[in-house]
Amino acid sequence: MDEEEHLHRFGTPLEPLEKDEVPAKKPVAIEDQIVKDENGKRRFHGAFTGGFSAGFWNTVGSLEGWTPQTFKSSRAEKATPRALQKPEDFMDKEDLGEFGIAPQGVRTRDEFAKEDEQEQRSGQRRRKLMQPELVGPIPGMPVLEQLLRPVRDKVAVRILKSMGWKPGQGVGPRQTRMEKRLATARNQREQYLLEHYGAEGLPSKSVTNEGHSSGGDEGDDDEDDEDITFAPDDYEPIFYTPKENRFGMSYSGLSRDPILSKSSSSSSATPMQHINLFGQLEAKARSKQLSIRGQAFGVGAFEEEDDDIYARDDMTRYDFSLADKKPKQKKQQHVQERHVIEGFSEDKSGAALQKPYSIDLPRDFQPRNWMQRKSRFAPMDKEQARKLETNTEYKRTGLGRHDLNPDQRARLLGEQKAEEKREEEPPKGNPFKDRGKSLLERINARTEGFTKGGVITESGEEQATEMAKEVRETNAVVQEKAALKTKDLVSPALSSGTFKPFLADEAKQLRYDKFVAANLKDDAAITEFLATLQPVTLSEWDREMEKKEFIQAAKIYRPLDGLMNDRFVSEATVQAEQVKEQQKAPEERTVVMERTKTMWKPASLLCKRYNIAEPFGGDLLEPEKELKAKPKISVFDYLETSVNTKANFQTPTIIPKHIEKPKPKEAEKPAPAPPAAVLEQEKPPQKEVEPVKSTFVPKTPLEQAVDESRNKPISEKVELFKSIFDDSDEEEETVKAALTNPVQDKLAALQEELGLPSSASTSAAAVNVLRNTSPPRGIFADFFKPADKQAPKEAAAPPKFAPIEGNKMKISFKSREERLRNDKELAEVPPEEVYGPKLPEAAPQKPVPPEDQAEASIDAKLQQLWQQHAPKKRKAEKWVEKKVISSSEDSEDSSSDDSSSSSSDSSAVSKAKRSKSSKAKKSHKNSTSKKSKKSKLKSKKKSKKSDRPKHKTKKKKSKH
């Protein structure tokens, strides 16, 4: 303990930690602190969550939140207008509280509030914080402090207080006792005078009396002490009121004012009015010394004095009658005497007689109200208006257009002059010549003259009245003026007859004017004519251009009459046309019947419902297949014309020019191959194409079928191909090959591109530029095989072959072992498996060996030809052979159902191949020139094929 006494302590010690308490490691960050109101609600929110707490428990915006007030109004309860709503209506209680956004309640401002109040309001917490230790024995605010609240003083009082003034004292320099006594005496005297003679009703009478008494008390004290000064006595200042009447001092008679009015005079002297009656009595009862008072009723019963003998009574105060008010009548009479309108009274104040204040204005001053907005709608300056008027006079007379006389108008419109027309008509005889007619008839005959203002006399003469003459004269004047005005407007258009398109270049404009004037039609003539005008400096080209421009301009800026002629048709011509039509109408229209017959395929269900066998045994292919495809009928089906249907669509064949060149070359090439084969290849596409040409000629079923099959999936085309190829009695391979229509299309396209004499109009698909131009693969590659195989055969044997029935099945079926074996064989053949982008060929293409060529397939040949003659664009996009999967799947997709088994076989094979190839890891290097190799391999295989005809299909697959 002793040690502690010697130690000095700085700062305040932390509160000792209790054993269980774990100190919070981190104080709460500012941003994490939440301000809460007294209800525990969160007080402030982010700007995006509502700012202040919104609604009951922040429910505004929530599902059960605040809903707008519904408008309700009934006869009994009228809806209050919206304007009565205040923002406070939508606020919480807390918002109106001390710390809310709109605190309510009147309170003194801080600067006027008491110090401690201020502190309480603003600095309470600060003070507490500053004196945290100030904790007495009783916690909380001292009770006494709360109980004893000093009365609030006025600011002025506080100021006085700060200057040393104390309540009860007077204001002013301190006085010695002597001075003070004198002052009090003076005050008393003044007070007395005031009370007795001055203004009445001073409220501070009692106070002064008190002061007086207090002063009196002080007077008893010793008087010698000069040094002791006293604060002056407090006294009410005396207000003097000026005397406005000539009555005796402090006398006020009965006022002439009406009973209830409060005139200025009533304030100074208490009028004897019955309203003030009690006040008067009271006053009297209180202070009896008030002797000089105005009185009305004489002396009351309680009054001792009866000295009010001079009190004049006003007889108007007495009511002589019960009913009618005499004074009113009197007044009226009085008013009438003075020639004043009833209900008004003459002003007696004399204010009107005040001389108006006047200033000397500058002579040319024009008063203007500067507050008035000067807008364009304001009345104009006189001068300006006059100017404008003169400028627009012709407009005022009739918008300008009436200024033109009919002749001018006619000229503008390019019409014939009225006079000319009139001249054409035979002059009519004067209707007034025949006297036999009645006056009315005459008038009718000359209504024109009648309306003009002429007067028809009994004798039938027309006399223009003076008025008419005047009118005519003025008209003439106006017209003259208008003509002057519009002269510049009309003349340019009339003079040149056209607009001036080349005003920028004067010489050119001149030339143009001459050109227009010449009105040449012939092209050569124009050039000749212009050559005479055009300066030598102009080049040939410029001349040509100018000529073109002129012709163009002449066309565009046609004379006005031309323009107008196009736009207007006179009513007479319209009527004439109508009459013509009517005359024509009754003509007998002979109806010529026409009968056309076309094929039509009734729906099978329709036939069924009609109990009729389908025509052609249902073979007739439906013309509108697409309808089935989309059951929902769109409006566009109806909008489409027949041209838009696919069947009728024909793309013009475009044969690239550079393809045509190799024609002779190409003709030689296929020479080694037997021509019969080529012919055979050509046939089918020609067949296909023909029906497209003829649009409406009844088609044979076959043709229609072919036509139809174009858009069909291959699976549906089997019958078609059967029908096509059955009669030609080809081998089943051919049939199979033909199954794939795309291949056929392709062949046709190839032929076409090679310039073979194929049909002029190929189907659009055949020339499709976007078509896959990749070398045939998979089943497509198959297609080319039979052809080449067939070729040598056909060369030897006649083209007729006995159709082999059910051969397809044989082909498609193959035992698994066989397939596997095949695969193994294939594995030994490396280069075909290699797929991928074609490498840039280092070595030139190997020429096809001549001995191979003999037995080379047409496929190979075609491919070669393709390579040679294909357009360069196509050459550029060399095809990248994809890996096996995609290609095989492609082939599967496009293959027919007949060939699906075989193709699936092939895919299986290819899969097996792939696995092997991955093992062998063939590099791309091996494939230098794929195609040439391919053809080689093919030829090799062909030789094998001849050995083992049974396995030819296998070979085909292996090729892939």
Add this chain to the structure above:
Amino acid sequence: MPTFANFNVKTTIDCKQGAVRAVRYNVDGTYCLSCGSDKKIKLWNPGSGLLLKTYGGHADEVTDAAGSCESSYIVSASLDKSIIYWDVSTGTPVRRLRGHAGGVRCVCFNEDSSVAISGGRDNAVMCWDIRTRRLDPVQVMKEARDCITTVLTNENKIYAASLDGCVRTYDIRVGELTCDKVGEPITYLGQTRDEQCLVAGCQDSVVRLLDCETGGLLSEYKGHRGDDYHIECGILANDAHIVSGSSDGDALIWDLLEGKVLQRIRISDNGGVVHSLATHPKRQELLFARRRDMYVFSADLQIEVEQL
């Protein structure tokens, strides 16, 4: 050659369904249908003028209606582009067939009422299989170049008259479409009972008799006024007289062979277009539609015979 007896008015029915767009007999002529512009169809007894049933469900004016062969169903065409297949007894729509892209102008049943054929303003003729619940047409014939005004059918043919001036005959048996071009817009087409001829009411106020076999024009009947109305025409049950409405409130009956007007029936003196009519399938009886009314006309003799 049957003698002609003048027609006299038998019953006048105020249909109370707005303007009557079409009047039709049922298959045996015992009932008749009136199609109103108030979107309703009413079934009447033409003899007594008794209203039997009202069929409501269309969304626009009903343009045509036809009863099935067993008189248990009605098919109706409306400008709301749909066709409704009604149950006669319950009055409920059994099926609503939508497929036309425009208002449907005409509708008919085939002989056994298994197929409904409709023609519309979308230039299409549609065949609807109403035996099944299939909602799309069995077949659509879009050869016409203008609004189809009438469709007719018999055992093996479908006739469609169009405003493009052609009568198209779809021969289901032969699988052939025959287009007979008249040249004038055809507003209505009737068929003789022997199915040899067609009566085509044309826009140029001429009724023309066409030969089905050759497509030739056999005769022309004039005297009425067509103006711009779709005036209907018909052949009386004896196949000897042709009747047509007129825009001046008359109806005319011609002799089929001679082409002369046998009777001009003055239906009303105060105007109104007689635009729709129906001929009784057996008797000498006619139905006319004029404004809001339906008129039943009958030849006197026939009534007497009946009464006897």
